[in-house]
Amino acid sequence: MEVKYLSIYNDIMDSIENKIIKPGEKLPSENELMQKYDVSRDTVRKALDLLEGNGYIHKIKGKGSFVLDIAKLDFPITGIITFKELSEKMGVSSKTIVHELDLIKPDKFLVKKLELSKEDLIWRVIRAREIDDKRIILDKDYFNNRYVPSLTKKVCESSIYEYLERDLGLTIGFAKKEITVQQVSNEDKEYLDLEDYNMVVVVKSYTYLDDMSLFQYTESRHRPDKFRFIDFARRK
Amino acid sequence: MEVKYLSIYNDIMDSIENKIIKPGEKLPSENELMQKYDVSRDTVRKALDLLEGNGYIHKIKGKGSFVLDIAKLDFPITGIITFKELSEKMGVSSKTIVHELDLIKPDKFLVKKLELSKEDLIWRVIRAREIDDKRIILDKDYFNNRYVPSLTKKVCESSIYEYLERDLGLTIGFAKKEITVQQVSNEDKEYLDLEDYNMVVVVKSYTYLDDMSLFQYTESRHRPDKFRFIDFARRK
DNA sequence: CAGTGGTCTAGACCACAAA
């Protein structure tokens, strides 16, 4: 809370999520917000720009800033969010089953994906995600050993990202994700409750640290009926 | 180019896309850019923030701004982009076949989707999109008649958005999109070259004008092997 | 230490919307 515009952002975001300001209603003007928070207009505007970028409000010149109702009510893969954060947010029972956890010599495929040099080793983690007693998601994670020296079954069962950020002090910078649909593999059949589905939704992620080093490649394979992706877009 | 930070944004973006500044290289510092463009630091920063948000660069405190190579090289559905813009950008031969174009009284489903009142009529447009001689995408568009008074087959065959923005003077504000996977419908079978695929990727879009009025609902149904979605995300 | 990006301020002028 030391950064002013972030605390203003959070304050207004809470008001919106708790329906203190309702969808369609107008926020106080930038002038009024300056007085309310006792900051300069630029600081208010930074907070409002963040809210607008994340789909909470829409600003109209000459009119004001208005609350939208199409924000974070849905399944969010937009942004970088972990399975644990997600299941907690959605409030559903969930379980993680670790099938593989080992430090391996990468094959050509991984050398290319993770831009590795010859000496690098990588952690391979294969986990099935269970929601409402159905195995719905198969996560195949690959971490560069250079940035992740050790990894335990316990960590993999809760949240790897929490471990990386809190214990290892790594800072995630950005990620590129790609969504496609593929035929099911034998691995999918073995680890997932696929019923009669013969295709899976595959989300490939390349995750970079704050210093721009690529440290993770992930393939997240979803049963198609349980996959949903929400995007909020603005016209450039 | 009347807005300074936008022209700086475009100038640097061009340098990146034309590889005048290569991936991994450092941009001039904000101080140097101030001098180069003869603007204040805040104006430089606005341009750089835009570049960062769109995945062109990454800024590191104390170090500088660095060019990424993971930007707009791929199939972009992120952002609001039309089929025409897309096929032109990808440089592939494409064709649009208009199957239906009529002004109808909405059913309950549409009344709800488009938040209509009793008197509203809507334009229904059903189009198949052909890429490399295969009918790959089925677009079902619904426009509120209040904002789109007339619509012709000719317009539907080229670009509806171009018509809306240039001829009708409408300004698109933002859109919410949802991606799911569904079983194929009879309509899909009739209008698409599905081969043996029994599922389609469905992209539902709700598009709003700049004054926040909802004017369009679209279902875009894609053959799964031809669907690809790229997302660039930053850790909040 | 000097250079970098991150935050914040106070003030200015503009374009747009509503009364």
Added chain:
DNA sequence: TTGTGGTCTAGACCACTGG
């Protein structure tokens, strides 16, 4: 005409990086 958000300026102090 008044109030709104959009752009731009000039200056300040901070935290972080690297030599």
